[in-house]
Amino acid sequence: MLYTVGEMAKKLGVAPSTLRYYDQEGLLPFVERSSGGIRVFKDSDYEWLQVIGCLKKTGMQLKDIKSFIEMAMQGDETIEPRLALIVKQKESVKAQIAELEETLRTLEFKQWYYETAKKTALPPFRGIWHLTNCRSNFEKCV
Amino acid sequence: MLYTVGEMAKKLGVAPSTLRYYDQEGLLPFVERSSGGIRVFKDSDYEWLQVIGCLKKTGMQLKDIKSFIEMAMQGDETIEPRLALIVKQKESVKAQIAELEETLRTLEFKQWYYETAKKTALPPFRGIWHLTNCRSNFEKCV
DNA sequence: TTTTGACTTAAAGGTGACTTTAACTTGTAT
DNA sequence: ATACAAGTTAAAGTCACCTTTAAGTCAAAA
Numbered sequence: 214m215l216y217t218v219g220e221m222a223k224k225l226g227v228a229p230s231t232l233r234y235y236d237q238e239g240l241l242p243f244v245e246r247s248s249g250g251i252r253v254f255k256d257s258d259y260e261w262l263q264v265i266g267c268l269k270k271t272g273m274q275l276k277d278i279k280s281f282i283e284m285a286m287q288g289d290e291t292i293e294p295r296l297a298l299i300v301k302q303k304e305s306v307k308a309q310i311a312e313l314e315e316t317l318r319t320l321e322f323k324q325w326y327y328e329t330a331k332k333t334a335l336p337p338f339r340g341i342w343h344l345t346n347c348r349s350n351f352e353k354c355v
Numbered sequence: 356m357l358y359t360v361g362e363m364a365k366k367l368g369v370a371p372s373t374l375r376y377y378d379q380e381g382l383l384p385f386v387e388r389s390s391g392g393i394r395v396f397k398d399s400d401y402e403w404l405q406v407i408g409c410l411k412k413t414g415m416q417l418k419d420i421k422s423f424i425e426m427a428m429q430g431d432e433t434i435e436p437r438l439a440l441i442v443k444q445k446e447s448v449k450a451q452i453a454e455l456e457e458t459l460r461t462l463e464f465k466q467w468y469y470e471t472a473k474k475t476a477l478p479p480f481r482g483i484w485h486l487t488n489c490r491s492n493f494e495k496c497v
Numbered sequence: 498t499t500t501t502g503a504c505t506t507a508a509a510g511g512t513g514a515c516t517t518t519a520a521c522t523t524g525t526a527t
Numbered sequence: 528a529t530a531c532a533a534g535t536t537a538a539a540g541t542c543a544c545c546t547t548t549a550a551g552t553c554a555a556a557a
Contacts (some may be wrong), residue, residue: 296469327438
């Protein structure tokens, strides 16, 4: 199965210009061209693009994704550094999750605060600190 | 306790230029000035800045944080929309966590793949699909 | 009082990731 | 054969978020 840039973009849910930009930036060295110069995407290219998408979701920059793709194109001799990079990204994603969970807890406290303020028509906490599940690093209740 | 822009920046772990930029963008309407025009940060301003930091961590844009701050400056009459916004951000953060957890699972599979490839010096999966904990939305093993 | 370091502003510069534009080409459908 | 949608490129534009620069001011210490 073969695809034009527009078809592949649709399949991925991105703009065609995004794929052209990635190609220009050297992220798509695997994509071939027709005799007339038109990009021809294969199913295996879709899988490459899924890898790019996965790395992007980890917050990796395009230039680093490019390096990864270049390594992968080299073949099995680059398995070690690629593995190292995957492990590094795993740790990064774990840290991002931990930070978002902390942020979530802060938001939950703020929600509780606003809901209490609404009910009582007064700021909460008039000597009831010990009753609340409030956060140790307590912040201004805005 | 009072702070200059440099001291507050240090306390927050950001560049002084960042605080000046936020002020310029209208995110810090609460910060007062000395007679000579120097910004004077109070402890309560630190707490405002923590709120800004929290919202930034949810991925909110500066212009939306500005709206939130402006509402909070209005007082209790804006509690309802502020609560709604907090709840919305909570959902957004939950979705971000879910996506990162999915990404993490993909990375874990890739790590397993590379480690197996290293051991066997051959790509994994030669009829052993059913033995693996591999992902249903299987991707090219790059 | 003078020095010195940190402050002030407006304006320009930088970065990352695209998107848009303009002029042109390709390739399929009638 | 011709039209036409969708492809091509280089270059410029956009957006969010800062950072840097330049020229000048403030205020605490020597």
